[in-house]
Amino acid sequence: MQYTTDIRVIRIMCTGRMDPAVMADAFVHGLDGLLVLGCLFGECHYVSGNFNARHKINMTKEMLAYAGMNPGRLSFRNLSSAESELFVKHVTDFSAEIRELGPLGGEADRVPLPKLREKLEIARTALAGPKLRWVVGKKPVFIDTGNKYQEVFTEHEINRTLGGIVVDEMATHSILAALQNKPASVKELAKELEIPAPETLKYVLGLKRRGFLEMESVKDHTPLYKYVEQEG
């Protein structure tokens, strides 16, 4: 058994350990590709860890793609511990795929560096935040037994919800990041972040209601918003 020297192995107990924020952090730090290798579905050494991993990895891919990274850079593949040849195939394939994509922030990614890095950092913050984690954590439960009103959801329905939250989270965290830099008006934010102004206004008002923003001053009849430091 021989294979490429392209990969570096990090040991985890189970793919269930893969935290969306940790995966995003790897790309923030410039990793070109992250391959998560785990047990075959139905044969997880930790019963169901790989199913949980799949939900989290899919969500992370969606978020990072939305931030401008080529989602092919993050991949989840499966094998049993007895399948050395399959291991070689997975790492060989993945290394070839990443070589094809080239370094992070190049042509294969929608957003170039250094802008991509900023966006990935925002994505990381969102993936560490409560909203996405809550929904992805509830996903297996909702698909299995339903919510407290006994409404069972299809995977497709939850993915749609998650997709919506990805968009909202990226927008709100971008707004927060921008306002942490300096106060700005809705119009300025909309221009800088390339979010339509009416949407931006909606997010800004939402954040203000939740106490993340407050009005700083009014300039030329337009309010300027600033970030409110959060406790804990």
Place this chain on the structure above:
Amino acid sequence: MEKEELRIGVFVCKCGSNIAGSLDVEGLAEYASTLPNVVYAPWNLYTCADAGLEEIKKGIKEHNLNRVVVASCSPRTHEPLFRSVCGEAGMNPYFFEMVNIRDQCSWVHQDKAQAESSMDKARDLIRMGAAKAALLEPQEIITSEVEVRALVIGGGIAGLTAAISLGNRGFPVILLEKEKELGGMLRSLYRLAPMDLDASEVINAKIKEAEDNPNIEIYTGATIEKVEGFIGKFDITFSANGTSKYVRLGVVIIATGAGNLVPEGMYQYDGDKVITQWELEERFKAGKVDANNVVIIQCVGARSPERRYCSRICCAIGIKNAILIKERNPEAKVHILYRDLMMYGVENEDQLRKAKELGVRFVKYDPERPPVVEENKVTVFHHLMGKELEIPQEMVVLSTPLVGTEDGVKIGNLFRAGLDQNKFFLEAHVKLRPLDCGTDGIFICGSAHYPKDVRESIMQALGAVSRASIPLSQGEVKIEPIVTTLVNKDACRGCGLCVALCPYNALEIRDTDEGRKVNIITVACKGCGVCAATCYRHALSINSFTDYQMEAQIHSFMAA
């Protein structure tokens, strides 16, 4: 807390020529010595040999090391050894980190063209290991008391054997049988292959031995109602003959056996002229076998799309009963139509030879062209002769597989012991832990695990007893502290998100003075990390696999 100065020692192993054959180990050691916080970085010929282990101990003492990294082979085989050596030298064993430059470098990158990139990779792996080591935290081995009492579920030959053996070792045993009588399948069988024993005699002797054993409490007509707890402290509620009982015990042996496939709709099965081996055994017992032209068909409902597995013991059963018919009436014509013969072991082979000597005919059939059963005859395509064969018959006997049962599924759910798609109990690892269930403290034996003959069931029962005796005789279990910890109690909202996802029921929500908080049942936790990766408040963390440690590995890789 005062921050102590980090003093990392990196020991790079040559593994003879296993590593040194394609990596410049001395160069790697020299590189390691330049890494942040590394104060000592020797190389060893064999780090795991006595001399190498002594060097680790000496290094820890002489250089005041508080973190040790060994760059060598697989943690799967060597981590426990190195950890304990670090412990012996007075360092916390969990300040140890292992880097694999053999299985992940020297062995798999032997191409001369990879020489340089393999060295790069080895350097990276060592740097990443040292970066993680710097963030390791001390851990203590977890111990938990074991209630010295065992539960055996199922009173067949496997369960009885297990109960008797545990009883003889002096451990109190509770044996639960769901039927009114003990004995399982053997109560209904006639003779037992391959030793030609009387099945009733064998099982009755066992039942008596169990009943006479003062350490065994037997309950028949029993149903388990509730199971809580974990290894050492299982809390079981069961009912037997109308009364409900609660008991705490340390270990569980599952011996719930298997069922018999009833071949409805196959080969004209009617339970009268076309019967199963099971029904044939009943007729033998009642002395009601008088047919002289008998056709036995093997693999009925086994090794088929709906049941892919081989039931292993049906060939021996078919041949046993063919011999019995021939011995009763040497003039009888007995045909066995088979696909492959599974007569493993010397005694079984002797049986096969004996059957052939007695004149039992063997015809191999092709599952694509299965035999056809008709009134008074069976037609089968003879594989070797290449033509249809018509065999007259007065009785057809179908060899059907042992199948998993709904009882097994219920027990599996109660104990969170996994079953395979055929409803047989799954072992934790085929080779390394073949007698254990995935959940600690639960063991399996007999045909609940897979179709087995009596000897195999007995052997496996004795094996399961040896495994179960370890926690019982030690009186406590020791658990690797690679488990989840509530690192931020204030953050926890007691939402239960993690509780729902833990595959080992190791988490629960409790009311505390500070509100509802997660409580970790550390002995049950396997450290998979699902909970920590899920918690939306980042309240949980996995010892020795924290977010920070994983991130540090990646950061250090990128900082080349």
